[in-house]
Amino acid sequence: MKKIYRYLQNQFDFPLPDLPPDILKKSIRNRINALKLTKSSNAYLQLLSQQPNEQLQLMGEMFRQLELLHQQCQPFSSAQASAQKYRDIYHHTPVMLHSIDEQGLVTEVSDYWLEVMGYSRDEILGRPCTTFLTEEYRQYARKLFLPKLLKNRSLKNLHCQLVKKDGSIIDVLLNAAFPEDKRKNPQALVVSTDISERIQVQKQLVRQEQILQGINAANTQLVIQNTFQKAVSCALREILRACQADRAYLFENFTHPSGELYTSQKYEVTRSQIEPQVQNPALRHVSYREAGFSRWVEYLSKGIEIKGLTADFPSSEQELLHSQGILSLLVVPIMVQDQFWGFIGFDDCTYGREWTESEVELLKHTANNIGSYLTRRRTEVFQQIEHNVTKILSSSEEVSVAIKRILEEMGSHFKLKLAEYWEPDYSEEILENSISYCEPGNALLERVQKRAATFHYRPGEGIVGTAWANGQIQWLSYIDSSHQCHRAQLLLSAAIQSAIAIPVVLDQKVLGVMCLLYSEPHNFEEVILNTFGVIGKQLGQFIQRKKTEQQLKISEERLRLSLKSGSVGICDWDIPSGRVYVNREWADFLEVEPEAIQNIQDWRSYVHPDDQQKLRRISNSCLQGSQSSFRAELRIITHKGSCKWIIEQGEVVQWDKDGRPLRLISTQLDITALKIYQEEIQALNQELENRIAMRTAELQASNEELENFAYSISHDLRAPLRHINGYSRFLMKRSADILDHEARDFVEYISQAAVKLSQQIEDLLQYSRIGRKEIRREYIDMDLLVRRKFNLLRKENPGRNIELRIAPLPAIKGDSLLLNQLFYDLLSNAVKYTSKEPLAIIEIRAEENEKDVTYIIRDNGVGFDEAYKEKLFRVFKRLHGEAEFPGTGIGLANAYRIVTRHHGKIWASSRPGQGATFYVCLPRE
Numbered sequence: 001m002k003k004i005y006r007y008l009q010n011q012f013d014f015p016l017p018d019l020p021p022d023i024l025k026k027s028i029r030n031r032i033n034a035l036k037l038t039k040s041s042n043a044y045l046q047l048l049s050q051q052p053n054e055q056l057q058l059m060g061e062m063f064r065q066l067e068l069l070h071q072q073c074q075p076f077s078s079a080q081a082s083a084q085k086y087r088d089i090y091h092h093t094p095v096m097l098h099s100i101d102e103q104g105l106v107t108e109v110s111d112y113w114l115e116v117m118g119y120s121r122d123e124i125l126g127r128p129c130t131t132f133l134t135e136e137y138r139q140y141a142r143k144l145f146l147p148k149l150l151k152n153r154s155l156k157n158l159h160c161q162l163v164k165k166d167g168s169i170i171d172v173l174l175n176a177a178f179p180e181d182k183r184k185n186p187q188a189l190v191v192s193t194d195i196s197e198r199i200q201v202q203k204q205l206v207r208q209e210q211i212l213q214g215i216n217a218a219n220t221q222l223v224i225q226n227t228f229q230k231a232v233s234c235a236l237r238e239i240l241r242a243c244q245a246d247r248a249y250l251f252e253n254f255t256h257p258s259g260e261l262y263t264s265q266k267y268e269v270t271r272s273q274i275e276p277q278v279q280n281p282a283l284r285h286v287s288y289r290e291a292g293f294s295r296w297v298e299y300l301s302k303g304i305e306i307k308g309l310t311a312d313f314p315s316s317e318q319e320l321l322h323s324q325g326i327l328s329l330l331v332v333p334i335m336v337q338d339q340f341w342g343f344i345g346f347d348d349c350t351y352g353r354e355w356t357e358s359e360v361e362l363l364k365h366t367a368n369n370i371g372s373y374l375t376r377r378r379t380e381v382f383q384q385i386e387h388n389v390t391k392i393l394s395s396s397e398e399v400s401v402a403i404k405r406i407l408e409e410m411g412s413h414f415k416l417k418l419a420e421y422w423e424p425d426y427s428e429e430i431l432e433n434s435i436s437y438c439e440p441g442n443a444l445l446e447r448v449q450k451r452a453a454t455f456h457y458r459p460g461e462g463i464v465g466t467a468w469a470n471g472q473i474q475w476l477s478y479i480d481s482s483h484q485c486h487r488a489q490l491l492l493s494a495a496i497q498s499a500i501a502i503p504v505v506l507d508q509k510v511l512g513v514m515c516l517l518y519s520e521p522h523n524f525e526e527v528i529l530n531t532f533g534v535i536g537k538q539l540g541q542f543i544q545r546k547k548t549e550q551q552l553k554i555s556e557e558r559l560r561l562s563l564k565s566g567s568v569g570i571c572d573w574d575i576p577s578g579r580v581y582v583n584r585e586w587a588d589f590l591e592v593e594p595e596a597i598q599n600i601q602d603w604r605s606y607v608h609p610d611d612q613q614k615l616r617r618i619s620n621s622c623l624q625g626s627q628s629s630f631r632a633e634l635r636i637i638t639h640k641g642s643c644k645w646i647i648e649q650g651e652v653v654q655w656d657k658d659g660r661p662l663r664l665i666s667t668q669l670d671i672t673a674l675k676i677y678q679e680e681i682q683a684l685n686q687e688l689e690n691r692i693a694m695r696t697a698e699l700q701a702s703n704e705e706l707e708n709f710a711y712s713i714s715h716d717l718r719a720p721l722r723h724i725n726g727y728s729r730f731l732m733k734r735s736a737d738i739l740d741h742e743a744r745d746f747v748e749y750i751s752q753a754a755v756k757l758s759q760q761i762e763d764l765l766q767y768s769r770i771g772r773k774e775i776r777r778e779y780i781d782m783d784l785l786v787r788r789k790f791n792l793l794r795k796e797n798p799g800r801n802i803e804l805r806i807a808p809l810p811a812i813k814g815d816s817l818l819l820n821q822l823f824y825d826l827l828s829n830a831v832k833y834t835s836k837e838p839l840a841i842i843e844i845r846a847e848e849n850e851k852d853v854t855y856i857i858r859d860n861g862v863g864f865d866e867a868y869k870e871k872l873f874r875v876f877k878r879l880h881g882e883a884e885f886p887g888t889g890i891g892l893a894n895a896y897r898i899v900t901r902h903h904g905k906i907w908a909s910s911r912p913g914q915g916a917t918f919y920v921c922l923p924r925e
Contacts, residue, residue: 096172096192100129104146107187116194118165129190134161134169145174149188153178162192171199204358211358214242215365222373229267231373236269239366240346243359245330246274247347250370251283253340254498254521255477261297262287262478263342264521274349277324285478285521292316300333301340305364307331307355327352332363336374339525344370382531385413389535393542400435402542406535407437410516417496418445418517420452422464424510431457431468431513448487448494455487457513458907460847460854460921462487467501467513470849473529473536475500478521491517498522502532506540514539569646569668573600575623575661586668589646591639608635608643615648622652623661633671644672724750775815775901777925782809782855786844789824793831801838802831807845810853813925814902822898825891826857826918833861833916852904853924858917863910872908895920 090097090110096117097110109124117132130141137160149155154177161169176190221234232250240248249268256262263286268278277283288297295314299306307330310321321329324347331345344367346359388409396402407419417439422431433452438445457465463474476499479488491499496517504512514536569586573579578599587594590606597603607615611634618630629651636644650666728750732739739747783806790804827842834840843858864872873896899906902922910916 096194098124098129098190098192099187100176100190101185101187102150102178104129113192116164116170117162123165132162134163137161149176149178153188159195170194171196207356208358210242211362214239214362217242218366219369222369228373228377232267232370233269235366235370236267236344239362240269240271243346243362245346246271246349247277248345249278249347250334250342250344252342252521252523254523256287256480260287260289261340262521266342274347275325280324282320282323285480291320293320296331296343297340300331300343303333303335305330305332305360307360309352309354311352325349328355330355330359330363332360332367334367334371334374336371336525341371341374341523341525343367378525378528381413382528385410386531386534386538388413389538393538396542399543399546403435403539404437406539407435407514411437411439414516414518416516417442417494417519418448420515420517422457422468422513422515424468424512425456429458431464442494445494448490448496451487451490460919463499463501464513464515467503468510471503471505471508471510473500473502473524473532475522475524477523495519500524500528500532502536504536504540504543506537506544511540511543571603571666571668573664573666575664589638589644589668589670590636591642606636606638608637611635619650619664622650622664625659625661628652644670645675647671775818777813778816779811779813780816780819781811782846785820786823786827789820789827790842792824793827797831800831800835800840802834802840802842805841805843809844809846809855810848810924812853812922814922818898818901822895822920825895826920829891829918830857830859830861830916833863834859835861837861848924851923852921854919854921856917856919858915860915863912863914863916865912866910869908869910873906 090108092111094112095110096113098106098113099108101107106124106127106129109121114121114124119132130138130146133141141160145155145158145160154175156175158174160172160174162172163169171194172192173195174190174192176188178186178188217238218235221238222231225231225234236248236250247268247270250266251263252266253261253263265278265280265283268276270276286293288294292314293316296306307328309328310318310326313321326347326349328348329345331343333340334342334344344363346355346363389406392405392409393402396405403421407421410416411419416437419437420433421435423434424431433455436449436452438449457468459465459469463476466472467474479491479497479499496519498518498521500516500522502514502516503510504514569589570583571586572581578601580597580600580603582594582597582603584594587597590597604612604615611632614632615634618632621627622630629649631647631649634646634648636646638644647669648666649669650664652661652664654661654663656662728747732744732747786806786809787804794800794802830842831840834842837860841860843856845856847854847856873892896906899920899922904920904922906918906920908916908918
């Protein structure tokens with residue numbers, strides 16, 4: 001027994017009390033169990049102390065308290081009570097604990113573990129510990145974790161992922177150890193520390209680092225690349241890699257001719273498995289409004305990003321997004337000089353992700369850098385082009401050569417399809433193409449270039465004609481087939497989609513117009529317009545300077561020739577000495593040798609005595625400083641006695657330091673023939689005035705006779721026509737049963753012809769009255785006038801579906817009665833020629849400048865062939881048959897006469913089946 005006691009004493013290291021053997025045996029057994037629990041607790045405490053988690057530290061403190069409790073226990077305390085306290089700590093501590101045996105089966109689990117994982121104890125106990133790992137870590141545990149734990153009897157800081165009952169996954173750090181004693185069926189304590197937040201923070205830090213690297217890489221590409229296309233493509237590739245999205249892209253805005261904002265996808269980068277959309281026709285030339293993306297303009301123009309799941313977007317936007325496979329997207333605006341230039345975005349087509357703030361910041365930084373790049377690049381480009389144009393102008397001698405070089409410079413600089421210079425022909429008031437540049441090697445453009453020689457523009461026609469008329473830059477951001485643009489179809493056939501017309505001006509006078517044509521829709525921002533405006537002024541000054549130089553050369557040559565031919569004399573008077581010098585031409589005029597005139601008295605001796613006093617008076621006033629120069633018509637008596645007339649002009653050209661005149665130069669021009677012509681013209685004028693008075697009287701008599709004839713026609717023909725119409729209808733009514741079908745038709749034709757002739761007589765009288773009516777000008781509210789005439793026509797056409805679309809119309813000063821008749825005729829014409837349309841649409845708007853207002857009336861009717869438009873405004877000339885559209889053919893003739901009497905212009909444009917547009921240009925006053 002003592003050997004056993006000593007063995008136990010050495011093995012478990014505790015003193016044996018002096019007790020009876022049976023009691024001592026029982027006490028030893030209890031103490032042994034308590035000490036085993038204490039040793040296990042110490043092992044667990046050592047395991048827990050390695051964990052930095054506050055909960056694990058708290059657990060360690062509780063185990064230390066348990067050890068102290070064992071040390072303070074009486075030798076005969078109950079081992080069962082100690083085990084119960086251990087179990088309480090195991091289950092109630094806020095640490096995830098579970099125990100496993102050597103087969104990896106769960107033998108015990110803490111309440112906190114169950115609370116975190118969501119399982120019940122019955123679902124856990126007896127099951128393999130790998131059951132609650134993710135598939136990846138389950139295989140890893142079977143091959144590595146458990147064999148290593150059984151071999152080393154402990155594991156430290158192993159990362160794995162647990163699957164909760166609800167399917168969610170948490171990251172944990174595992175520490176496990178078997179007890180140091182060699183008991184049967186040992187159980188390892190496994191401590192699981194939830195590190196999901198730590199892992200998430202680490203991922204966020206790594207993600208943030210990727211985002212920052214993406215921003216720097218994208219910005220670097222925008223700096224180092226030499227073209228915008230390469231810079232944007234490389235930047236999109238960098239931010240796509242940083243964000244790990246499926247697509248990155250850029251859209252550029254432009255303004256449609258209707259005034260709406262459109263956009264087009266220009267650049268795109270995608271992951272290899274994602275289908276690109278850059279060639280998708282649904283993403284080119286897209287109207288925000290028509291595509292259902294109206295809110296994008298409102299948000300993006302204010303700098304607000306658009307992000308989220310496609311399923312949460314408005315239904316109007318979902319169709320286009322779903323067609324591209326987009327599950328979620330993030331879009332931010334690109335602003336250039338505070339203007340909404342376009343947008344840049346990410347697409348997710350795989351998971352439908354939620355976009356983080358760092359990803360939004362990545363895209364915003366890139367958008368800001370692109371905006372800054374565009375501003376900087378455009379400034380540099382336009383500064384360079386201004387510099388190059390200045391060099392061209394300073395080194396060119398001929399205007400045509402300079403313009404050609406400028407067009408070539410701008411064509412290569414801006415990658416233009418075509419560049420043209422249109423020069424005015426003032427005799428016919430048209431612009432003609434004189435110089436052009438064409439993109440090399442493009443046969444379609446060469447055809448357009450050749451055809452340009454056959455075109456011409458009139459003031460206000462197209463952007464070129466409008467730039468000529470108002471001296472302001474005009475542009476079309478987008479040309480489509482519906483646009484009423486001069487040469488629109490021809491330009492579209494050559495893939496030209498935008499254009500700008502730049503007036504070449506000098507002191508508000510337009511000397512010509514440059515037209516630049518692009519292959520893509522183009523927004524013309526303020527920096528572009530300012531640069532083109534400067535170039536237009538530079539070229540205008542150059543043209544004027546060259547014209548002045550040319551005129552000066554011509555004048556000098558003419559002066560030389562005129563002096564040589566003897567038409568002009570020169571006299572140089574040295575005032576202090578009285579000596580004069582005269583040229584050969586003046587001496588020949590006086591019929592003497594130049595040496596015969598030595599001083600001023602010699603010269604003046606040839607002046608007619610009656611003009612001597614006048615010459616002395618005006619020359620003295622010039623010498624005394626009261627006027628700087630003089631001019632006088634004088635009679636000269638030549639050496640041979642002939643009397644001739646001259647114009648003498650003189651000016652003091654040199655003074656001394658006291659302001660006294662030293663030198664006077666005068667010229668003498670022979671106007672003898674002119675005086676003879678004047679006398680003859682006077683006689684002819686008198687005779688002409690007599691003839692005009694006679695012809696005026698004859699014309700007045702003729703007009704009175706025509707008016708009387710017109711009155712006689714209206715009075716004398718109306719009664720017979722009424723009789724014809726009345727008797728034909730009486731005959732039809734009375735003899736309908738007697739007449740056969742053909743005879744009844746003849747009677748009806750007679751009646752209709754009488755009515756038509758009566759109407760034509762009435763229209764002719766009205767046409768005549770318009771020419772005779774005195775114009776009474778007053779300010780007229782054109783909005784009110786047009787609406788009243790339209791309402792009248794709507795009442796005259798019941799059952800017709802007619803819609804009037806009217807923009808605000810500026811008031812003008814004109815004759816109220818005539819303008820009422822003008823717009824009634826034009827609106828009536830539009831109503832008549834839209835009669836075959838289920839919905840007739842008539843649009844009226846106005847374009848104005850300081851002097852004129854142009855009213856534009858457009859309909860969606862049958863239109864006409866422009867080859868016959870010269871007949872439009874002639875009396876009784878019709879472009880459509882009377883059976884198709886009834887009428888007398890005098891309404892547009894009335895309109896032309898009314899506009900002409902107001903000193904305005906009227907013209908029209910159309911295509912068969914595409915409606916007609918009438919332009920009425922009237923002066924404001």
